[in-house]
Amino acid sequence: MSETASAAEPQPDSVLQLADRLFQVGRGEAPVESLVAAVEHDGALPFWEASVAAGRVSAAVQSEVWETLSRDAIEQRNREERRALTEKIADARLHHGESEVREALVARSEYLARIGDVEQAVRSYEAALRATVGAGQRIDIYLAQIRLGLAMQDYRLVRRAMSLAREHIERGGDWERRNRFRVYEAVFVMTARRDLSGAADRLLDSLATFTATELMPLSRFIFYTVVCSLATKERPLLRDRVAKAPEVLQVILQYPPLATCLRGFVNCAYLDISRSLPGVLMLVRRDRLLHMHERYIAREIRVAAYAQYLVAYKSVTLASMAAAFGVGAEFLDEELSRFIAAERLHAKIDRVAGVIQTTRSDTRSARYHQIIRDGDALLNRIQKLSRVIDV
Missing domain, CATH: 1.20.5 (Single alpha-helices involved in coiled-coils or other helix-helix interfaces)
Known part of the structure; x- marks a missing residue:
């Protein structure tokens, strides 16, 4: 495979799609039959068995899948496919050059990754790396390992491959691969480190140059960009770099609650933020990579909204702020008290007078x-x- 060919429009990675399908079936949002069909189509029996062993599949789903899965037929087909790929590698070594050997090794690696055989895929990728000279092609192999790690939730593999990819990119990776790698970094820090601010920075920098379609479709990329930005960025940035971005405007209406929430921050329409937040969290809950951070995201968006409201006032009544957000004064008092105690908001509450007084932190002093x-x-x-x- 040439450097030019590898830079063509990447196709969606099937093992990531399979991981998403498994998550949807577990939530009851997709029929079990669709998962069985996907496993049988890709021969992804190792993926299924690893998911069961890791406890990512409920007993009910396990029972239903095992009843209908053609296990013997899949194993037979996988043995034949492995044998054919091994013979192709041997033939390339005997009759062809280094380029053909490398292509055969990469083909075997991609097949093993597609079926979710992590251990064998990593070994095959290592063999392909030893046969690879070009920096761009080596980066592509590391990116493929990152995708496999994200699909199998193997973050040790992700960290290792990401570190090696970064070394090659810093030594002279091309522009297109640098942009793609920035998206991979964003997904990693968002999921494994829960660093939404760092993820938002990387996603916003990639907004106009997004090409990592092998990792996720554009709509999902925009969803992550807006969610991470809402939780961590201030209104001027949300207005100028998110709400006005053509890429966001092209997609955001696919997520009505998210569009309303973003518009609420930009227009200081706090009632819209409160009313749309449950819908935003429903979208987060349905996403495989973000669902485990739902409560954290909810808290961060609420803190951001409260901070944006309070920055305009030296003091404001509790009743006025409660009305602006469409919540009760008691609820707001309790929630603000927690955030103030945690030093997330610079304010103090006079409960007797029913007044919130903002305190400006004198950073210069x-x-x-x-x-x-x-x-x-x-x-x-x-x-x-x-x-x-x-x-």
Whole structure:
């Protein structure tokens, strides 16, 4: 495979699609028959068995799948496919050149990844790497390993492949692969580290150049971009880089609650934020990569909305703010108290007067005092050192 060919429009990765289908079946959003058909079509028996062993499949779904899955036929077909690929590699080594050997090794690796055989796929990819010289082609192999790790929730594999891919990209990866890798990084920090701010930065930087369609479709990319931005970015950025972005405008209406929530932040329509948030969280709950962070995302979006509202006031009544968000004063008092105690909001509540007073953190003064303290500590160390030298 040439460098030019590898840079063509990537096709959706089937093992990621299979992981999504398994998640949907587990939630009751897709019929079990569709999962059985996908496993049989791809020969993905190793994927299914690994998912069962990892506890990602309920007992009810397991029972129904095992009753209808043509296990023997899949195993026979996989044995024949493995044998054919092995013979192709041997033939390439005997009768052809290094390029053909590499292509045969990559083909075997892609097949093993497609069926979800992680251990054998990683070994095959390592063999392909040893036969690969071009930096771009090596990066493609590492990206394929990252996709396999994300599908199988093997974050150790993801971290290792991502570290190696980053090394090659920093040494001279091409523009297109750099952009794709930035999206991979965003997905990793979003899922494994729950760093929504870091994910939003990378996703926004990739907004106009998104080409990682082998990882996710554009609509899903926009969904992640908007959700991560809502939870972590301030109104001016949301307005200028998210709400006005042509790529977002092209897709956002596919997610009506998300569109309403974004519009609420931009227009300071806090009642719209409150009313649309349950719908946004429903979308998050239905996403395989984000569902485990649902409560965290809910909290971060609420904090962001409260902070945006309060920044415009020196003081405001609890009743007024409660009315703006469409919630009860008691509920708002309790929630704001938690966020204030956790130092997520700079405010204090006078419950007797029913007033919220905002407190501005004087960052300039804090930096000044920190410099003074650091300077005093440095002078003390210099004085101690001078006494030692004099002695």
